[in-house]
Amino acid sequence: MEQTESKKYSRRDLLKLSLAAGAGMAISASGIGTFAAITGGSAKSEAAAGKSRNTSVLPFYGQHQAGIVTPQQTYMYLAAFNLTTGSRSSVIQLYKTWTALGAQMSMGDTAEDKGNDWLPPKDTGEALDLQPSRLTMTFGFGPSFFSQNGVDRFGVLEKMPKHVKDIPPFPRDDLQQPFIGGDICIQVCADDQQVAFHAVRNFIKTAVGTAELKWMQSGFISTPDGETPRNLFGFKDGTANASPEDVHAHDEIVWAGEEEPDWMKGGTYMACRKIKMFLEVWDRSSLKEQEDTFGRKKTSGAPYGKVKEHDTVDLAQQPSTSHTGLAKRTGQQIYRRAYSYTDGVDAKTGYVDAGLMFISYQKNPDRQLLPMLEVLSKQDKLNEYTKHVGSAMFACARGIQKGEYIAQALLEG
Ligand SMILES: C=CC1=C(C)c2cc3[nH]c(cc4nc(cc5[nH]c(cc1n2)c(C)c5CCC(=O)O)C(CCC(=O)O)=C4C)c(C)c3C=C
Ligand SMILES: [Fe+2]
DSSP, rough: OOOOOOOOHHHHHHHHHHHHHOOOOOOOTTSEEEHHHHOOOOOHHHHHTTGGGGGGGOOSSSSSSSSSSSOOOOOEEEEEEOOOOOHHHHHHHHHHHHHHHHHHHHHTTOOOOOTTTTSOOOSOTTTOOOOOOTTTEEHHHEEHHEEEEEEESSSSSGGTTOOOOOOOOOTTTOTTTSOOOOOOOEEESSSSHHHHHHHHHHHHHTTTTEEEEEEEEEEEEOOOGGOOOOOOTTTTTOTTTTTOOOOOHHHTOOOOOTTTTGGGGOEEOOOEEEEEHHHHHHHHHHHHHEEEEEEHHHTTOTTTTOSSSSOOOOGGGGOOOOOOHHHHHHOOEEOOOOOEEEEEEEETTSSEEEEEEEEEEESSSHHHHHHHHHHHHHGGGGGGEEEEEEEEEEEEOOOTTTTTTTTHHHHOO
């Protein structure tokens, strides 16, 4: 069953709501109640009680990891780590710590300090007064986690998923360290940037001695009223994705099945490409040139020859080098969850350093993604305006069950 996006409230939220409503609400022993239980569940009562996206909690536990087919939050941090230990038990300890931390932070709670003023606080503190903000955390394992220089680092090589690998180089790539690979990763997403940063910061902090940060990328995307977000070239980006509710499509496209080791069944592969976008060059190109690049109209997002965004793409109407036409002709589907980024000024050009942190999820990157990357790298008109500067692939374990820790079935047994 698909992970349900229930709206649960932390103890702190309930206290705030009860004060706001002036009602003497009972807080269960677990400290958690569902919003519907409090408000009767109607949109009107939710609005009256001040519900917003920021007060929503997304479940940390479930059949699949959160943050994959979850409707995109506004902010993202993607952090890749290298492990500095050779000990499997240290890695297990790290994931136990991260599981407890993740479950707590997703509820909008932070580590409590039990009164020793002479020690550093357990939590970094910047999220103390903030809401859960639909915080999700998604954990992945890169190829170098399983094997490095031919060495079975943690004794789990036999459980290496079938398709996790370094994405092969493509002729136009200009990959720059440190944005290449990584032993493990965490994608953190939330509707409040400070909540997302707090989470990633506390994961980094608790990894000291076991894993060090290799690279980190922040990103943002705005999805007004659930509409398709626009990228920094001003085009709707994500139109062809299966809807977040279409569980059948997710089984077809995203979730790995029987062909994979146990811990990966219901998991998926995360592919990341950091893609620089030359905004100044793009901004000087004509509207027709821009629309020919994607084979779609800029304002409506409609494919060439059609009227509405979600009208079917007619390949006969697509320019031979359009991004949409080339991707669609591969006959493959992937689930894209990209975020725009800005990184200050590009030291080489003096232009804004900006682009797209392209993230896609798929059950078989060898079949679905790599042929697409190959075609696009050779023929895509978009290449006139972009450059791939970072690359990584991670295998994301199936969802976490209560009582277990992240990827326990990989790390034990
Ligand atoms: C290898 C996969 C892809 C890369 C890399 C990629 C980069 C990239 N894409 C855009 C903007 C758009 N992409 C759109 C569609 C689209 N893109 C891919 C794959 C990659 N994109 C696919 C599979 C599709 C869907 C094709 C289809 O079946 O119709 C679109 C059109 C609207 C949409 O469907 O989302 C835009 C816009 C940028 C800016 C970019 C790199 C910077
Ligand atoms: Fe694309």
